[in-house]
Amino acid sequence: xxxxxxxxxxxxxxxxxxxxxxxxxxxxxxxxxxxxxxxxxxxxxxxxxxxxxxxxxxxxxxxxxxxxxxxxxxxxxxxxxxxxxxxxxxxxxxxxxxxxxxxxxxxxxxxxxxxxxxxxxxxxxxxxxxxxxxxxxxxxxxxxxxxxxxxxxxxxxxxxxxxxxxxxxxxxxxxxxxxxxxxxxxxxxxxxxxxxxxxxxxxxxxxxxxxxxxxxxxxxxxxxxxxxxxxxxxxxxxxxxxxxxxxxxxxxxxxxxxxxxxxxxxxxxxxxxxxxxxxxxxxxxxxxxxxxxxxxxxx
Numbered sequence: 335x336x337x338x339x340x341x342x343x344x345x346x347x348x349x350x351x352x353x354x355x356x357x358x359x360x361x362x363x364x365x366x367x368x369x370x371x372x373x374x375x376x377x378x379x380x381x382x383x384x385x386x387x388x389x390x391x392x393x394x395x396x397x398x399x400x401x402x403x404x405x406x407x408x409x410x411x412x413x414x415x416x417x418x419x420x421x422x423x424x425x426x427x428x429x430x431x432x433x434x435x436x437x438x439x440x441x442x443x444x445x446x447x448x449x450x451x452x453x454x455x456x457x458x459x460x461x462x463x464x465x466x467x468x469x470x471x472x473x474x475x476x477x478x479x480x481x482x483x484x485x486x487x488x489x490x491x492x493x494x495x496x497x498x499x500x501x502x503x504x505x506x507x508x509x510x511x512x513x514x515x516x517x518x519x520x521x522x523x524x525x526x527x528x529x530x531x532x533x534x535x536x537x538x539x540x541x542x543x544x545x546x547x548x549x550x551x552x553x554x555x556x557x558x559x560x561x562x563x564x565x566x567x568x569x570x571x572x573x574x575x576x577x578x579x580x581x582x583x584x585x586x587x588x589x590x591x592x593x594x595x596x597x598x599x600x601x602x603x604x605x606x607x608x609x610x611x612x613x614x615x616x617x618x619x620x621x622x623x624x625x626x627x628x629x630x631x632x633x
Contacts, residue, residue: 336364338386338628339558342547345373345381354381354550361553370395370539371510376418379536380544387628388561394568394600394613394625397510398540399486404506404531406518408433409499411528415454415515424498425527433500433525438490441524442504445517446488450480454515484509485517501532541567561627562610565602572601572614572621579605582612582623592616600624 345354351372358367362385370382370392379402384392409430412419487507494501506514515531522529537544548557559567572594574582581588582603595601595616603611603623612626 336362336386337555337558338388338561339555340388340391340561340564341383341385341553341558342542342544343381343383343553344544344547344549345378346550347378348375350375351381355383357550358383358385358553362555368392370398371400373536374416374418374534376416376531377534377536379534380539380542380547381536382539382542385558388564390625390627391561391565391568391613394565395540398568399507399509399538400512400536400540401538402506402508402514403491403535403537404504404514404518405533406502406504406521406529407499407532408438408502408522408525408529409527410530411519411522412530414530415513415519416531416534419530423528427497429527430495430498430500433527435493437525438493438502438521441521442488442490444524445520446485448482448484451483451513451516451520452480453478453513454519481511483512485512488517500527505537560610562602562604562608565610565613566604568602569613570596570601571604574603574605574611576606579603579611582614582621583626583629585623587617587620587622588614590619591621592619594621 341358343354343358345351351369355367355369359365364386366386366389368384368389370384373379373381382395409425410421411423413422485506485508487505489505490502491505492503506517514534518529518531574588578588592598595614598616600613600615603614605611610627613624614621615624
């Protein structure tokens with residue numbers, strides 16, 4: 335039986351997230367694999383996979399903050415807000431020449447902080463039960479509602495100016511659900527020249543960085559993080575005794591133990607053998623399980 339764990343994968347361009355999951359299923363010999371947030375085929379970088387029982391942990395990772403590096407091309411708009419779409423408009427040379435660094439800085443500042451963002455029309459958001467990107471492919475006009483997202487950092491790392499476009503190399507820290515394509519589109523719109531994304535790389539999901547990820551040629555159980563290590567990295571740990579672990583697994587509360595969780599929200603309950611019992615949370619002064627892990631078989 336395949337071990338349970340979290341596998342960090344560096345997704346190459348040109349593949350869907352589902353393609354990576356399918357590759358991991360073949361490599362590990364199990365169908366029970368899920369991921370914590372898709373990446374577009376054009377995008378590269380960190381894809382977090384849950385294997386076997388650790389798929390239960392993905393719920394606690396989906397909403398994690400993320401870091402991206404990207405290239406925003408000013409001067410051209412596309413119908414998908416990225417390089418995979420069809421060009422819908424191009425700015426003339428005079429308009430591009432008027433886009434000074436100070437104007438870019440003002441546009442970036444306006445898109446930093448808590449903002450209302452309209453997702454790309456080719457996003458995976460469901461409209462009347464169907465994905466927006468499926469409707470877009472069929473030529474159906476879809477109006478997506480603006481959503482509140484948080485862009486905690488939006489840095490321009492480099493600027494390259496050519497006759498027919500301006501490329502910005504950027505780095506973004508943001509909340510889950512933020513569309514970097516939409517940032518490119520909205521920056522271009524604010525500057526009056528249009529914009530889209532030509533490259534995107536996910537560098538971080540919560541505490542996990544792409545520098546610790548594996549390539550598609552090394553999808554092995556040895557590269558997985560144990561459920562205990564992964565849950566501790568995400569939520570922090572609270573040690574429990576063997577008796578407390580048994581009680582939690584049986585749905586019982588730990589009386590008076592709520593103050594053992596730093597921050598008082600959720601934590602990973604770790605038994606004396608170092609195994610993940612589950613995710614616990616306060617209920618009044620007690621601790622109770624929010625999610626229990628299948629008990630690990632020991633040799």
